[in-house]
Amino acid sequence: MAKIAAILEDMFEDVEFTKPVKKFKNAGHEVTVVSIRSGRALTGKKKGTKVKVDLSLKNTSPDDFDALLIPGGYSPDKLRAHQNAVDFVKEFMTKNKPVFSICHGPQLLITAQVLEGRKITGWKSIIQDIKNAGAEFKDQEVVVDDNLVSSRNPGDIPAFVRESLKKLK
Amino acid sequence: MAKIAAILEDMFEDVEFTKPVKKFKNAGHEVTVVSIRSGRALTGKKKGTKVKVDLSLKNTSPDDFDALLIPGGYSPDKLRAHQNAVDFVKEFMTKNKPVFSICHGPQLLITAQVLEGRKITGWKSIIQDIKNAGAEFKDQEVVVDDNLVSSRNPGDIPAFVRESLKKLK
Numbered sequence: 001m002a003k004i005a006a007i008l009e010d011m012f013e014d015v016e017f018t019k020p021v022k023k024f025k026n027a028g029h030e031v032t033v034v035s036i037r038s039g040r041a042l043t044g045k046k047k048g049t050k051v052k053v054d055l056s057l058k059n060t061s062p063d064d065f066d067a068l069l070i071p072g073g074y075s076p077d078k079l080r081a082h083q084n085a086v087d088f089v090k091e092f093m094t095k096n097k098p099v100f101s102i103c104h105g106p107q108l109l110i111t112a113q114v115l116e117g118r119k120i121t122g123w124k125s126i127i128q129d130i131k132n133a134g135a136e137f138k139d140q141e142v143v144v145d146d147n148l149v150s151s152r153n154p155g156d157i158p159a160f161v162r163e164s165l166k167k168l169k
Numbered sequence: 170m171a172k173i174a175a176i177l178e179d180m181f182e183d184v185e186f187t188k189p190v191k192k193f194k195n196a197g198h199e200v201t202v203v204s205i206r207s208g209r210a211l212t213g214k215k216k217g218t219k220v221k222v223d224l225s226l227k228n229t230s231p232d233d234f235d236a237l238l239i240p241g242g243y244s245p246d247k248l249r250a251h252q253n254a255v256d257f258v259k260e261f262m263t264k265n266k267p268v269f270s271i272c273h274g275p276q277l278l279i280t281a282q283v284l285e286g287r288k289i290t291g292w293k294s295i296i297q298d299i300k301n302a303g304a305e306f307k308d309q310e311v312v313v314d315d316n317l318v319s320s321r322n323p324g325d326i327p328a329f330v331r332e333s334l335k336k337l338k
């Protein structure tokens with residue numbers, strides 16, 4: 001069983017959180033929602049899904065987790081404005097722990113400056129940002145580059161979950 | 170009197186459209202709202218402001234305008250996924266026409282690949298994207314670099330409008 005941190009803020013793409021999390025839990029893994037502040041519910045962008053925050057970033061550490069999920073929507077844009085969110089994400093990458101990024105998820109990885117020379121995919125609007133960060137953008141439903149698993153959009157979720165589960169013990 | 174195109178999509182930052190537009194019109198300039206599709210109203214992110222689209226991108230050209238306004242919020246993220254929006258913005262820059270960019274506005278300029286060597290400011294979440302695009306990010310209320318006027322957030326609007334008006338004849 002792996003401990004997965006899902007880093008999340010308001011306006012997350014609902015199904016990019018709910019669907020992978022359901023599959024991860026069904027496979028026996030534990031998912032903890034980590035955000036800027038705790039003690040409140042976050043709201044999804046399209047469906048208004050309410051998600052309880054389990055831990056604030058200041059009260060947790062990447063050491064407490066085996067893997068990281070970064071759902072898309074506008075949640076990554078909100079998170080990347082906070083240095084502790086950027087530092088949290090950066091440590092998973094530098095310690096080579098599994099990171100699952102979908103849609104706008106790469107925005108957090110760009111601010112963490114960990115994409116130089118990596119292969120990744122993401123939402124079409126951020127392709128130029130991904131390339132400018134020194135990464136190789138690939139237009140595929142899922143890209144696996146060592147610890148980093150990435151997908152483009154909600155339609156890619158089955159492939160995204162399939163490859164992510166392979167990285168969890 | 171100058172003809173200004175305001176390029177806009179849903180989830181624009183309300184006041185970054187309404188306040189500059191009011192000031193531009195009060196000064197005798199004409200503002201046309203250009204978007205992906207016409208015949209519908211766009212909705213602001215925070216206040217739900219409704220804005221009628223005057224022209225679709227496919228039915229207009231940068232040749233019809235003297236200057237460009239790019240309000241922020243999540244409107245630029247939506248626009249930059251469309252090649253005709255990117256091409257529209259690019260032409261104002263390559264023809265050295267005044268471009269007024271605030272908040273997330275630089276996202277469109279990044280996808281248009283026109284920021285190499287330019288001085289610009291923008292919303293804090295996109296600082297790394299701006300730097301990776303080859304621009305010099307400046308943390309100031311307004312940055313004027315030749316034809317390009319930029320600001321960071323709604324609090325900067327008075328300085329943004331003041332410097333933008335200086336570029337209009």
